[in-house]
Amino acid sequence: MSGRSPRVLVIGAGVSGLTTAVLLAERGCRVRIRTTEYPGETTSAVAGAIWGPISLAPRDRTVAWARRSHGRFLELANEPGTGVHLALGTVASREPIAAKRPEETRLMTDLRACEPGELPHGFTAGARATLPLIDMPRYLDYLTRRFREAGGELLRSQVPSLSDAAGESRIVVNCTGVGARELVGDAGVLPVLGQHVVVENPGIAEYFVELSESGRWASYMPHGDRLVLGGVAVPYAWDRVPDGEVTAGILRRCAEIRPELRDAPVREEIVGLRPRSESVRLKVEHYEGARIVHNYGHGGDGVAVSWGCAHEAAELATDE
Ligand SMILES: Cc1cc2nc3c(=O)[nH]c(=O)nc-3n(C[C@H](O)[C@H](O)[C@H](O)COP(=O)(O)OP(=O)(O)OC[C@H]3O[C@@H](n4cnc5c(N)ncnc54)[C@H](O)[C@@H]3O)c2cc1C
Numbered sequence: 001m002s003g004r005s006p007r008v009l010v011i012g013a014g015v016s017g018l019t020t021a022v023l024l025a026e027r028g029c030r031v032r033i034r035t036t037e038y039p040g041e042t043t044s045a046v047a048g049a050i051w052g053p054i055s056l057a058p059r060d061r062t063v064a065w066a067r068r069s070h071g072r073f074l075e076l077a078n079e080p081g082t083g084v085h086l087a088l089g090t091v092a093s094r095e096p097i098a099a100k101r102p103e104e105t106r107l108m109t110d111l112r113a114c115e116p117g118e119l120p121h122g123f124t125a126g127a128r129a130t131l132p133l134i135d136m137p138r139y140l141d142y143l144t145r146r147f148r149e150a151g152g153e154l155l156r157s158q159v160p161s162l163s164d165a166a167g168e169s170r171i172v173v174n175c176t177g178v179g180a181r182e183l184v185g186d187a188g189v190l191p192v193l194g195q196h197v198v199v200e201n202p203g204i205a206e207y208f209v210e211l212s213e214s215g216r217w218a219s220y221m222p223h224g225d226r227l228v229l230g231g232v233a234v235p236y237a238w239d240r241v242p243d244g245e246v247t248a249g250i251l252r253r254c255a256e257i258r259p260e261l262r263d264a265p266v267r268e269e270i271v272g273l274r275p276r277s278e279s280v281r282l283k284v285e286h287y288e289g290a291r292i293v294h295n296y297g298h299g300g301d302g303v304a305v306s307w308g309c310a311h312e313a314a315e316l317a318t319d320e
Contacts, residue, residue: 006030006170006171006318007029007030007031007032007169007170007171008021008024008029008030008032008169008171008173008317009032009033009034009165009168009169009171009172009173010024010031010034010172010175011033011034011035011159011165011173011174011175011176011183012033012174012175012176012296013033013035013037013039013042013140013144013154014039014043014045014140014175014177014302015042015044015047015136015139015140015143015302015303015306016044016177016295016296016298016302016306016309016310016313017033017035017173017175017295018033018039018044018140018143018144018147019143019306019307019309019310020173020175020295020310020314020317021033021147021152021173022143022146022150022152022310023310023311023314024173024317024318025147025151025152026146026150027314027318029171029317029318030151031147031150031151031152031153032152032153032154032155032169033147033152033154033155034158034159034165035154035155035156035157036156036157036158037156038156039140039141039143039144040137040140040141042140042177042272043177043273043274043275044136044140044177044272044302044303045140045272046136046194046271046272047134047136047272047302047303048133048134048136048196048219048221048228048231049133049134049136049139049221049303049304050131050132050133050134050207050209050221050303050304051066051069051070051073051132051134051303051304052091052131052209052304053102053104053105054066054102054301054304054305055299055300056280056298056301056305057278057279057280058280061280061282062280062301062305063103063104064308065305065308065309065312066301066304066305066308067104067107067308068307068308068311069303069304069305069306069307069308070104070107070132070304071307072307073132073307074086074132076132077132081138081142082138082139082142083134083135083136083138083139083141083142083223084132084133084134084135084139085132085135085223086130086131086132086133087130087133087205087206087207087221087222088110088128088129088130088205088206089129089130089131089206089207090114090118090119090126090127090128090206090207090208090209091126091127091129091208091209091210092114092120092123092125092126092127092208092209092210092211093123093124093125093126093210093212094122094124094210094212095124095125095211096124096125097125097127097211105129108129108130108131110129110130111127111128111129112127112128112129113125113126113127114126114128120256120257121256122256123210131207133207133222133223134303135223135224135226136303138223159176159183162174162183162287162288162292163288165290165292166287166289166292167288169290170289171290171293171318172290172291172292172293173292173293173313173317174292174293174294174295174296175295177189177275177296177298177302178190178191178275179296180275180281180294180296180297186277186281188277188278188297189275189276189277189281190235190236190275190276190277191235191236191237191238191273191274191275191276192233192234192235192273192274192276192299192300193234193237193238193239193240193271193272193273193274194230194232194233194271194272194273194274194300195230195231195232195242195246195247195250195269195270195271196228196230196250196269196270196271196272197228197229197247197250197251197268198226198227198228198229198266198267198268198269198270199226199227199229199251199261199264199265199266199267200225200226200227200264200265201222201223201224201225201226201227202227202260202261203260204220204222204258204260205222206222207219207221207222208220208257208258210253215232215234216231216232216249216253217230217232217253218230218231218250218253218254218256218257219231219254220254220257220258220261227261227264229250229251229254229261230250231250232246232249232250233274233300237273238273240271240272240273241271242269242271247269274299274300274302275296275297275298275302276297276299276300277296277297277298277299279297280297280298280299280305280309281294281295281296281297282294282295282309282312282313282316283316284316291316291317293313293317295309295310295312295313
């Protein structure tokens with residue numbers, strides 16, 4: 001980067017847009033975010049969120065993104081007010097688990113298989129490890145504060161087209177999640193709806209995630225007095241209105257594992273759209289005189305790869 005600091009337009013204020021915007025603003029760029037939803041209203045705010053093994057492509061790049069993000073979350077867990085902390089917990093399955101472990105499990109230094117007595121009833125295999133948990137509403141607030149402190153500007157404003165964005169700035173970063181389907185006409189991005197039930201935490205400190213191919217599972221993630229319960233995955237669904245039957249199913253599955261959840265007061269039911277894509281789209285496109293850096297399509301792992309993707313997007317944006 002040289003000369004006068006470049007002006008950059010970031011579209012989107014979920015975890016992808018905010019993290020990229022923070023890095024660009026802290027590098028001295030004059031950054032404006034335009035977003036239809038404020039950070040607390042995005043899909044990112046709905047995520048659990050846990051850093052764990054990821055199921056995104058392209059594999060060679062996503063492992064590097066996950067590794068970089070893991071390192072950053074470990075640092076943030078030591079800083080008060082970020083919403084990030086480390087927690088021990090269990091990932092378990094009712095079916096046998098593949099013997100080959102994904103590359104990123106090497107970062108889990110205390111990873112070990114569960115003893116049979118550590119598994120909930122009906123589960124046949126599992127593993128325990130300490131992982132970063134991210135309390136998304138607090139974390140997005142932290143990123144927003146950090147962005148503003150670096151001089152960034154955040155506007156609620158829908159970007160109707162890439163031409164509109166290119167007309168505003170010579171450098172644009174597109175972090176629109178499922179919104180990319182409309183903004184850039186990418187039919188390869190599909191919503192996979194997820195719903196969480198947030199309850200008052202009766203005192204659970206560990207996380208739990210059930211591995212399941214069925215589209216319905218039990219999971220819980222503690223964030224102080226909030227406990228985020230999941231989960232479901234419903235492809236092609238767009239309606240972000242919480243479904244009472246889904247809530248009842250989540251509460252029932254979680255209470256089978258932790259009976260004290262049967263009476264936990266429900267604080268809210270929240271719905272988000274995971275931006276599933278065959279492959280994360282993180283690349284440059286030249287469009288009407290502007291350099292457009294796309295950073296979207298992170299499926300169910302957008303938090304877990306956010307720092308790695310943001311570093312690459314920021315480099316692509318400022319690489320002359
Ligand atoms: C229930 C659930 C649980 C999840 N759990 C995890 C987890 O444990 N770990 C994990 O890593 N990931 C998890 N995810 C996935 C993660 O939430 C997503 O991958 C991530 O939030 C995507 O972030 P994003 O910033 O790319 O998109 P989003 O958060 O969707 O943000 C997109 C932004 O673009 C804006 N936008 C869109 N179109 C326009 C436009 N035309 N003009 C202006 N603004 C626009 C939106 O308003 C929004 O601000 C979960 C998701 C769900 C739903």
